[in-house]
Amino acid sequence: MEEIKILVIDDERGIREGCRRILESENYQVAVAETGEKGIEVAQTDKFAMALIDLKLPGMDGLAVINELRKIDSEIVPIIITGYGTVETAVEAMKAGAFDFVAKPFTPNEIINVVDKGLIQIKERQEGLELKQEKRERAVDELNSLSIVDEILARYNYNAASLIAILQDIQKQFNYLPQNLLRHVALTMNIPLTRVYSISTFYSAFSLKPRGEHLIDVCLGTACHVRGGMNIMERLERELGIKNGETTYDEKFSLKSVRCVGCCGLAPVVVIDDEFHGKLVQDKVPKILAKY
Amino acid sequence: MKQYRTHCLVCTGTGCVSNHAFDIKTALESEIIKQGLKDEVTVIATGCNGFCERGPVMVVQPENIFYQELKEKDIPFLVEEHFLKGRPVEKMMYVPPKEEAVIPKMSDIEFFKHQLLVVLRNRGRIDPEKIDEYIGYDGYRALGKALTEMKPEQIIEEVKTAGLRGRGGAGFPTGIKWGFCEQAEEDTKYLICNADEGDPGAFMDRSILEADPHAVLEGMVIGAKAIGAQEGFIYVRDEYPLALRRINIAIEQATEYGLLGENILGSGFNFKLNVVRGGGAFVCGEETALIASIEGEVGRPKPRPPYPAQKGLWGKPTNNNNVETWANVPQIILRGGGWFASLGTKESKGTKVFSLVGKVNNTGLVEVPMGTTLRTIVFDIGGGVLKGKKFKAVQSGGPSGGCVPESLIDLPVDFEKLTEAGAIMGSGGLIVMDEDTCMVDVAKYFVEFLEEESCGKCNPCREGLKRLKEVLTLITQGKGEAKHLEMLDDIALLMKEASLCALGATAPNPVLTTLKYFREEYEEHIFQRRCRAKVCKDLIMYRIIAEKCTGCQRCVKACPTEAITGPRSQPHNLEESKCIKCGACYEVCKFDAIAGDAIYIE
Ligand SMILES: Cc1cc2nc3c(=O)[nH]c(=O)nc-3n(C[C@H](O)[C@H](O)[C@H](O)COP(=O)(O)O)c2cc1C
Numbered sequence A: 001m002e003e004i005k006i007l008v009i010d011d012e013r014g015i016r017e018g019c020r021r022i023l024e025s026e027n028y029q030v031a032v033a034e035t036g037e038k039g040i041e042v043a044q045t046d047k048f049a050m051a052l053i054d055l056k057l058p059g060m061d062g063l064a065v066i067n068e069l070r071k072i073d074s075e076i077v078p079i080i081i082t083g084y085g086t087v088e089t090a091v092e093a094m095k096a097g098a099f100d101f102v103a104k105p106f107t108p109n110e111i112i113n114v115v116d117k118g119l120i121q122i123k124e125r126q127e128g129l130e131l132k133q134e135k136r137e138r139a140v141d142e143l144n145s146l147s148i149v150d151e152i153l154a155r156y157n158y159n160a161a162s163l164i165a166i167l168q169d170i171q172k173q174f175n176y177l178p179q180n181l182l183r184h185v186a187l188t189m190n191i192p193l194t195r196v197y198s199i200s201t202f203y204s205a206f207s208l209k210p211r212g213e214h215l216i217d218v219c220l221g222t223a224c225h226v227r228g229g230m231n232i233m234e235r236l237e238r239e240l241g242i243k244n245g246e247t248t249y250d251e252k253f254s255l256k257s258v259r260c261v262g263c264c265g266l267a268p269v270v271v272i273d274d275e276f277h278g279k280l281v282q283d284k285v286p287k288i289l290a291k292y
Numbered sequence B: 001m002k003q004y005r006t007h008c009l010v011c012t013g014t015g016c017v018s019n020h021a022f023d024i025k026t027a028l029e030s031e032i033i034k035q036g037l038k039d040e041v042t043v044i045a046t047g048c049n050g051f052c053e054r055g056p057v058m059v060v061q062p063e064n065i066f067y068q069e070l071k072e073k074d075i076p077f078l079v080e081e082h083f084l085k086g087r088p089v090e091k092m093m094y095v096p097p098k099e100e101a102v103i104p105k106m107s108d109i110e111f112f113k114h115q116l117l118v119v120l121r122n123r124g125r126i127d128p129e130k131i132d133e134y135i136g137y138d139g140y141r142a143l144g145k146a147l148t149e150m151k152p153e154q155i156i157e158e159v160k161t162a163g164l165r166g167r168g169g170a171g172f173p174t175g176i177k178w179g180f181c182e183q184a185e186e187d188t189k190y191l192i193c194n195a196d197e198g199d200p201g202a203f204m205d206r207s208i209l210e211a212d213p214h215a216v217l218e219g220m221v222i223g224a225k226a227i228g229a230q231e232g233f234i235y236v237r238d239e240y241p242l243a244l245r246r247i248n249i250a251i252e253q254a255t256e257y258g259l260l261g262e263n264i265l266g267s268g269f270n271f272k273l274n275v276v277r278g279g280g281a282f283v284c285g286e287e288t289a290l291i292a293s294i295e296g297e298v299g300r301p302k303p304r305p306p307y308p309a310q311k312g313l314w315g316k317p318t319n320n321n322n323v324e325t326w327a328n329v330p331q332i333i334l335r336g337g338g339w340f341a342s343l344g345t346k347e348s349k350g351t352k353v354f355s356l357v358g359k360v361n362n363t364g365l366v367e368v369p370m371g372t373t374l375r376t377i378v379f380d381i382g383g384g385v386l387k388g389k390k391f392k393a394v395q396s397g398g399p400s401g402g403c404v405p406e407s408l409i410d411l412p413v414d415f416e417k418l419t420e421a422g423a424i425m426g427s428g429g430l431i432v433m434d435e436d437t438c439m440v441d442v443a444k445y446f447v448e449f450l451e452e453e454s455c456g457k458c459n460p461c462r463e464g465l466k467r468l469k470e471v472l473t474l475i476t477q478g479k480g481e482a483k484h485l486e487m488l489d490d491i492a493l494l495m496k497e498a499s500l501c502a503l504g505a506t507a508p509n510p511v512l513t514t515l516k517y518f519r520e521e522y523e524e525h526i527f528q529r530r531c532r533a534k535v536c537k538d539l540i541m542y543r544i545i546a547e548k549c550t551g552c553q554r555c556v557k558a559c560p561t562e563a564i565t566g567p568r569s570q571p572h573n574l575e576e577s578k579c580i581k582c583g584a585c586y587e588v589c590k591f592d593a594i595a596g597d598a599i600y601i602e
């Protein structure tokens, strides 16, 4: 983990060094300053996650220091140390933008607790940001995919007669037919969503679920059936731990049966992505899977 | 065109491509350059040669030498020996099963000897991606004749004289069908080429499109002229990427050459062709469902009449034919209906392309005159049953077809004879079955297939298939009862009578023919709880025959559950409680092939 740096600003040497000792024993990196002005100087040279600031400092007081620190780094978490453990001063400090406060005199545990709370706040804030970022990316993604779909639709002149070809192209792009895209197709082409769904469920070429990285098609056409295709299928099911029609947990393989790939001379046949594996015996199955 | 001393025709049909034929082609080309032969030897990528079992294959002309099971690493040697030193390489030639001497020439190999190529005449001889090569072998001459010398009625009359019948399954006379559509009084008419090829175990249409796409295009333009259609659609299965690619290239080239599009060959006739990718539904091979699918709808059949010839695609008169039917047309126009009618039998004219697959030695694509016997196809061309096992039946016609037993092996194959036997011609898939094939399981297999593919619109088909499957499953699990045989008959009859389309009406065929010819197998399952083919897992048990086991440990390694144990060179031990009956040991045991079964099932 990246080292967490904390800045302690207090004019009382005992408090400064006490804080340093306590926090360093908890593996934080600590810098100290005896006045607000000096603290601000230090803050300009380094990035601190948190600052412990005495409210009553000579010269610039604690609240003004918080303001200045915020200008340097808006993410810093300020905590006030106060000799007057009163509600009013606490409220005043919080209003000025402090995250929390500790009253003198304090025990090491009190300091550690308040710092921990600050860290949790930092973490949550970051996650929140990530979440927002993710949402934004997803929105961008969605816009992108909609525009890809729009391109496909335009290629077919929004002609409903080409619906099957359109869905085939969409599936080629996205590896399956995502719901939001189907809705988009229906809306843009002005056809009922039910029609789009009935086509996507009727034809076996379509999948409404995401499929794995590699698609395994086991031929169970007649030629492959009489030459033991079912044994190959069962072996694959056992090796992958899934059933016909399912996708492995790690989304690496999707397994499905097909009826004749037109390569019956080489029965039994398995097609993985676009590669044909003919004249198979089940003993070869693990070796073939290992290649992917 | 440049003249070469030697032509290497490398098969690049799907079968050979999946065996890395393109790597072989690249290796050949670079080796030929390396050895300074590039002005003497040329490499041509052709469509399916037919002998898929031995892929990747290559034919060297003019000597007619057939090389098979080629490996990239052997290419330098081959180029040096054969093309530089003039010594064909025996090591890569064909040896018939159970024989030792090689057969160098393609024309001497049994697999090719009995075939007669009309539809597949260009297979393995032209590069399907180059229109000039098609034209070099009389391509588009028939179109020229049809557009400039013949009236539409004459074209139709010629096709009627030929006696050509639809190759897509039902065998309806093509000339008569064209006549219906020609007479429909509408300005807009459409043509369709049905390349959905839904029958599992069949790949004729795919191979035709891959090997000679222009033959199909030429046939369609001639048909369009005869019927008066302005636009056509080729509906291709999405699982056929190579065929799709080649048909698109062919359309592009034909358009460029003025053989498609506006004012074809300066005759003032226009015809536009579109390619539609299917979505993977068996029922879409049925023409009314196919039409719905081209319209972008769910592919469900519609009741007929009205027939497509009156109201088809977008309500307009439409004529649909199968790929092979279309591919026959140019030859009929060029060589005359009389010539075509001289081939085949009384009711079935011409040739038929079959995909010969299953438990047979020489699997591949076969074209023979109608009326050729099953024996010739399976034993002469096909080289008999795999591993010297006993022949049991041939399944013909896909899921709507039936199983023809050994007693009918001398049956001449044509539309009538197959129907009499309870099977159908279908699109031409022939699946050979041997003693290891359980006929109850086969019936269950087709019923399951159709249950998945039934569109669900009509009750008899949807429910009938469900019930058939339930009953057959009970029988294969050893829970069969005497009354089940009667139930199968009842359900089958009802489905035949009451289904909306041919899918449901023919669906009981596999059940009915197996019941008719292999009733004793059903009875054994029901009354003795026994599966003689050792397929039905609930009725079998694996065991090692100590006397035959040499202790080679192959099965020990293959067993996924560690049920088989034992030190090397001692008969192994199979622990029944751990055995999941997956058959992995049976597949790998060498001594099954040599000395019967070391591991056998009872
Ligand atoms: C369930 C079902 C599936 C069919 N599948 C195909 C097929 O895959 N290819 C085909 O050409 N015809 C198929 N047909 C037959 C077509 O409906 C149609 O009869 C045929 O394409 C007409 O062409 P043809 O006269 O040249 O044979 C199928 C019929 C049914 C009932």
Ligand code: FES
Binding pocket: A219, A220, A221, A222, A223, A224, A225, A259, A260, A261, A262, A263, A264, A265, A267, A268, A269, B200, B201, B202
């Ligand atoms: S049956 Fe498997 S490839 Fe045709």
